[in-house]
Amino acid sequence: xxxxxxxGGVRRNLSRRTLARVAVIAxxxxxxxxxxxxxxxxxxxxxxxxxxxxxSGIELGGVEIDDAQVILDAHVSDRFTQxxxxxxxxxxxxxxxxxxxxxxxxxxxxxxxxxSRGAFxxxxxxxxxxxxxxxxxxxxxxxxxxxxxxxEIAGLVDQRVRPASIRVVGxxxxxxxxxxxxxxxxxxxxxxxRLLPPTVDVPVAQVEPSVSDGAIESALARAQALTESPPExxxxxxxxxxxxxxxxxALRFTSEGTQVAVGLDVQTLAPRLRGAFKQYEREPxxxxxxxxxxxxxxVPGKVGRRFAAALTIDAILAGAATSEVKAAFRERRxxxxxxxxxxxxxxxxxxxxxxxxxxxxxxxxxxxxxxxxLDGEIIxxxxxxxxxxxxxxRTPERGFVSAPMIGEGGxxxxxxxxxxxxxxxxxxxxxxxxxxxLITHSPHSFYISRYPEGREATISWGGPELVFRxxxxxxxxxxxxxxxxxxxxxxxxxxxxxRVETSTSERFDPVRAKVVxxxxxxLEPGTRDVVQVGGxxxxxxxxxxKVYRGDELLRDERWVIGYDPANTIVEVGPELEKEEPAxxxxxxxEDETGSNKxxxxxxxxxxxxxxxxxxVPSSDPPAG
Numbered sequence: 001x002x003x004x005x006x007x008g009g010v011r012r013n014l015s016r017r018t019l020a021r022v023a024v025i026a027x028x029x030x031x032x033x034x035x036x037x038x039x040x041x042x043x044x045x046x047x048x049x050x051x052x053x054x055x056s057g058i059e060l061g062g063v064e065i066d067d068a069q070v071i072l073d074a075h076v077s078d079r080f081t082q083x084x085x086x087x088x089x090x091x092x093x094x095x096x097x098x099x100x101x102x103x104x105x106x107x108x109x110x111x112x113x114x115x116s117r118g119a120f121x122x123x124x125x126x127x128x129x130x131x132x133x134x135x136x137x138x139x140x141x142x143x144x145x146x147x148x149x150x151x152e153i154a155g156l157v158d159q160r161v162r163p164a165s166i167r168v169v170g171x172x173x174x175x176x177x178x179x180x181x182x183x184x185x186x187x188x189x190x191x192x193x194r195l196l197p198p199t200v201d202v203p204v205a206q207v208e209p210s211v212s213d214g215a216i217e218s219a220l221a222r223a224q225a226l227t228e229s230p231p232e233x234x235x236x237x238x239x240x241x242x243x244x245x246x247x248x249x250a251l252r253f254t255s256e257g258t259q260v261a262v263g264l265d266v267q268t269l270a271p272r273l274r275g276a277f278k279q280y281e282r283e284p285x286x287x288x289x290x291x292x293x294x295x296x297x298x299v300p301g302k303v304g305r306r307f308a309a310a311l312t313i314d315a316i317l318a319g320a321a322t323s324e325v326k327a328a329f330r331e332r333r334x335x336x337x338x339x340x341x342x343x344x345x346x347x348x349x350x351x352x353x354x355x356x357x358x359x360x361x362x363x364x365x366x367x368x369x370x371x372x373x374l375d376g377e378i379i380x381x382x383x384x385x386x387x388x389x390x391x392x393x394r395t396p397e398r399g400f401v402s403a404p405m406i407g408e409g410g411x412x413x414x415x416x417x418x419x420x421x422x423x424x425x426x427x428x429x430x431x432x433x434x435x436x437x438l439i440t441h442s443p444h445s446f447y448i449s450r451y452p453e454g455r456e457a458t459i460s461w462g463g464p465e466l467v468f469r470x471x472x473x474x475x476x477x478x479x480x481x482x483x484x485x486x487x488x489x490x491x492x493x494x495x496x497x498x499r500v501e502t503s504t505s506e507r508f509d510p511v512r513a514k515v516v517x518x519x520x521x522x523l524e525p526g527t528r529d530v531v532q533v534g535g536x537x538x539x540x541x542x543x544x545x546k547v548y549r550g551d552e553l554l555r556d557e558r559w560v561i562g563y564d565p566a567n568t569i570v571e572v573g574p575e576l577e578k579e580e581p582a583x584x585x586x587x588x589x590e591d592e593t594g595s596n597k598x599x600x601x602x603x604x605x606x607x608x609x610x611x612x613x614x615x616v617p618s619s620d621p622p623a624g
Contacts, residue, residue: 050117052132055109061132068110072137076104079196088157088202089182097196101145109137141190154184157204163211166219166253166260171245173223175216181207211255219260222320223251226262231319233273233312235327240276242269242316264317270309277307277327286336288376289477289492294349296477296492298341304332344378345474345494351434352490355426356450359484362403363419369399370423371482379476384439385431387424387459387466394420394461405460406445412532421458422450422487423480424466428457430489434476435498435547435554437469447536447563453504454541454561472496499548504541511538513565523573531569538565 049068051061056075060068080098116133124130143150161181167174188203227247233240250268254261284304289296311328319325357364370391379385394400394417403418421444428441432455441457442464448456457466470476474494481488513534523529540562547555 049110049113050122050133052130053113053116053135054132055113055135056137057134060113065110065114068113069106072106072109076106076137082198084193084196085199086153086202087199088153088184089204091156093153093156095149100149100193100196101142102139102193102196103142105138105140109135136195138194139196141193143186143190146193150184150186150189153189153202154186157202158183161207161209163209163255164213164216165211166216166223168248168251171248173220173227173248173251175220178209178211178213178216180209183207211258211260215258215260219253219262222262223253226264226317226320227251231316231322232324233276233316233327234324235277235329236280238276238279238327239324240273240327242272246272262317264313266310266313269313273309273312273327274307277329280327280329281306284332284334286334287338287341288336289341289346291349291479291490291492296346296348298338298346300338301334301336301341303334305329306332344380344477346378346477346492348492348495350476350491350493350495350498351430351432351500352488353426353429353433354486354488355422356486357419357422361419362401363422364482364484365399365401366394366403366417366419367422367487368482370394370420371480371487374423374427374478375480377478379470379478381470381473381475384467384469387427388461391420391423391459406458417461421460423482424459425451425456426487426489427478427480428466428468429455430491431468432502432545433500434491434493435472435500436476437471438557439469440465440467442466443561443563445564446538446566452543453507454543454559455502455504472498497548497550499550501546501548502544504543507539507541509540509562511565513537513567515568515570518569518571519574520571521574523571525574526576527573529571531571532567534566534568536566538563 047066048062048064049060053059053061055068055072058071058075060071063071080096082097083094084097084100085092085094113133113135116135121130159180159182162176162179164178165176182204185203185205189200192200192203227244230242230244230247233242246269247264250264252263252265254263282302282304285302287301288299290299291297306329308328308330311330312325315325315328357367373391377385377390392398396416400417402414402416404412405415405418405421406412424441428438429452431438442459443454443456444451444458447453458464459466472493473496477492479488479490479492513536520529540560542558542560544559545555545557546553547557
């Protein structure tokens, strides 16, 4: 082979390869161009729907958007003229679609259809390689707008659920079986209406009763066990069987979830149960104090008990399967316990004072009644004691009687409670020597010999008052005793190193008693009546008190008390009418004293002699 032949063969081979490649490249270029053209053509116009798209069963592929809107609006209008039939168990109910108040979402369906295919999907649809797209028009459901329709359907469909029940009628326990309920599932019904189908199968749901027949059977068995063989209630030597008829009357049934609880009414059973066991009740007793000489000790309180009907009935229910249960009692603790009494620090006599009085007068009744009220009082540390508050108003209903007391102007008057100022004076002096804080006290208007000069007090309802404060760290226990002729007040506490010193001055600034005349038109003319014998002069006196705790002086006090004189009070009748004398007899002769007053003339009265000892008549009691 020559070189020329060899070179020619090579050239021929190269030409074939080049031509083949050129052919392939040309084919690819043509295919790409065809593909781009197809894609460009398949993109379609932005104002038309993609190919092979259906809305609510209407073929709208390639249709202009505005035209599709007109077509769908006509479809919706036509749909609103057609009925919607609701099918439910046992019947059906039809209504025009327009009456449902549904709002169609045509624009939303068109927007969804327009965006349903991309460029490649459009090409496949044009070439017949894709499935059609189906889009539905949805309707917005306004529950309030179709509530009447739903209620109408519910009225046809709903069946009221009835729980099983049990109750007592007369002497019998009566039961009733449960009944299932049926009701419309409104939420699912609204969901079905969103597509506005011509026929709607009404969704219903069964409603189980809250109490089943099985729960009632269980409650019936328990109730029968309680009424047919109830347990006996026992305590001490008493046994009480509740009658079956009474047990049936007391039965109560209450739902607890899906179960039925069997109970017994306390008000029905309590009277009979309490009557059987009341004999075992006892009242609590408060702790108190007993005094022996100058010492005081705590008398422990006692816990009481009261029949507990509710607890006993709970025991009957819990012990229904037993033959007997024990009656229950609640502990009743005293208001003032032994522990509280011990904490008060009442141990020793810290002060005592006594006063005397004549026996058997009405005022003694009042003194003894007040003593009974005040005896046993406890004054807490820091507490203020008001005698009027503790004693209360003196009335006949509270055991007080009428007796003399000092009224306005120093005149004795009868009043209910007269004489309790003797109680005030005795308590005041006890508080005085106990070193307590004396806040308010008032002496009598004139001096009464049975009381210490100056160091005494009077009270009356509405004032004056006797008030003092226990400013010590321990409580004060008050003992008050009144016999027919004397009373004693004693304070018991902790001594706390307390000590009291006192002094009383001589009398000064005396004031002579006088006769006070008062006109009384009811008396006979020219007569007089001594209604109150006085004579005790007035005077002023000072007394002091120093209160110590150990060597420490806590108080240094001084009081100055002025007493009015105890005047004699005379009531006089109208003056006598004087007759004109026939002959002037001339002046009457004077007596040796130079007085020319006639005997029997009220103006001739002289003051009665004053009692130098300062005593007033025993008929002259203190105020209060």
